[in-house]
Amino acid sequence: MTKLVIVESPTKAKTIRNFLPNDYRVEASMGHVRDLPASASEIPAAYKGEPWARLGVNVEQEFDPLYVVPGSKKKVVKQLKDLLKNADELILATDEDREGESIGWHLYEVLKPKVPVQRMVFHEITREAIQEALQHTRTIDENLVRAQETRRIVDRLVGYTISPLLWKKIAPKLSAGRVQSVAVRLLVLRERERRAFVSGTYWDLKALLNKRPDKPDHRFEAQLVSVGGTRVA
Known part of the structure; x- marks a missing residue:
């Protein structure tokens, strides 16, 4: 029997294989294995x-997401399921950020393992870091999973509902997004400020003064900053 370790990328999997004993099988999920339709x-x-199926989010019942395995990922899911049949432990070694945590959770949900499952995280791909991570595994962080899920749902709700409106009101093929639309708005505001700016010529007035003409070393420099209490520079 073997321990099946799953990471996101094949490049990472190839490197980590060199750091683990022969009874560890390291494979790649090739990123997310499930998503909204x-x-x-x-x-x-x-x-x-x-009515909400095309959106992929049940807006009529607590905004529950509808997850599917895309056609492009069915082959890799089948391969992982077959490998899991001969494993006595599953180690989810996806990235520690919310996307990585979500990938690990989706793998757990899709593979439905009947063997012990561990969550392994590391911050560098070295022999020492991998060995250290194996000694300090944990469970899946549900808070990170929910954070990613919320982000994904909001992205879908904004993009799929506002983009068609842009096609009708402005021009075809435009898109709206949770971050994209706000960023574009900030750029527009900044551009309007730039265009409204009226350039002008300004001068600084400085004088070299001396109360004692007979003593040159008593000279000092003064700058005009206000006239009658009104600031000019």
């Missing part, structure tokens, strides 16, 4: 009649 063809038959 990207097209109508990915919607499961049981949900095709739902």
